[in-house]
Amino acid sequence: MTFPLAVIDAVKATVKTHASRPFIVGYRFSPEEVENPGISIEDSLLFADGLAKQGLDYLHVSSNQFWGGSLRDASDRTSRAVRIQEVVGQRIPVVGVGSLHTPDEVLNAFNSGVPLLALGRELVVEPQWVSKLQADEISQIRTTLRETDQEALEIPDGLWQMILHIPGWFPVVK
Numbered sequence: 235m236t237f238p239l240a241v242i243d244a245v246k247a248t249v250k251t252h253a254s255r256p257f258i259v260g261y262r263f264s265p266e267e268v269e270n271p272g273i274s275i276e277d278s279l280l281f282a283d284g285l286a287k288q289g290l291d292y293l294h295v296s297s298n299q300f301w302g303g304s305l306r307d308a309s310d311r312t313s314r315a316v317r318i319q320e321v322v323g324q325r326i327p328v329v330g331v332g333s334l335h336t337p338d339e340v341l342n343a344f345n346s347g348v349p350l351l352a353l354g355r356e357l358v359v360e361p362q363w364v365s366k367l368q369a370d371e372i373s374q375i376r377t378t379l380r381e382t383d384q385e386a387l388e389i390p391d392g393l394w395q396m397i398l399h400i401p402g403w404f405p406v407v408k
């Protein structure tokens with residue numbers, strides 16, 4: 235934990251020196267690595283408890299599956315974000331993310347008690363995801379990409395090539 239805590243101290247000192255208006259600082263981390271030795275959920279729960287004492291504005295649990303369980307232990311099916319939320323309680327807001335594609339899936343994830351949720355690929359596919367939900371235009375939320383959509387969505391070439399060529403990453407349809 236020593237290194238990340240030193241990084242946090244340095245970031246906070248930089249904000250104090252340079253920020254002329256409120257500037258939030260959060261910490262995003264991957265809660266588990268499949269390799270052994272590697273980061274285990276037990277390590278991350280201890281780490282999250284330590285992070286909760288640092289006066290940060292949020293913790294963000296990086297994941298491809300909000301509801302995904304352990305990468306190492308098939309019997310542990312509890313969401314990693316939910317386990318971290320349980321450890322930090324009300325001390326710091328937790329952000330969850332991962333394969334929450336529809337407004338219903340997002341609502342369901344909010345019921346887990348994790349107070350903030352992020353969207354990744356969904357916002358690449360539909361930059362107006364949030365405003366369409368707010369405007370009650372859920373049926374207008376784009377959920378797939380066509381191979382001709384790059385320009386309209388202003389997706390840079392490098393990312394676009396990855397989107398087209400990494401199987402199953404984005405919902406690309408012919």
Ligand SMILES: Cc1cc2nc3c(=O)[nH]c(=O)nc-3n(C[C@H](O)[C@H](O)[C@H](O)COP(=O)(O)O)c2cc1C
Binds near residue numbers: 334
């Ligand atoms: C273009 C792109 C870049 C990403 N870069 C990172 C990254 O640098 N670090 C990381 O932990 N996750 C990264 N992610 C993963 C996302 O932050 C997120 O955890 C993941 O896409 C699952 O959320 P989603 O289903 O809403 O896309 C990236 C995702 C995308 C689509």
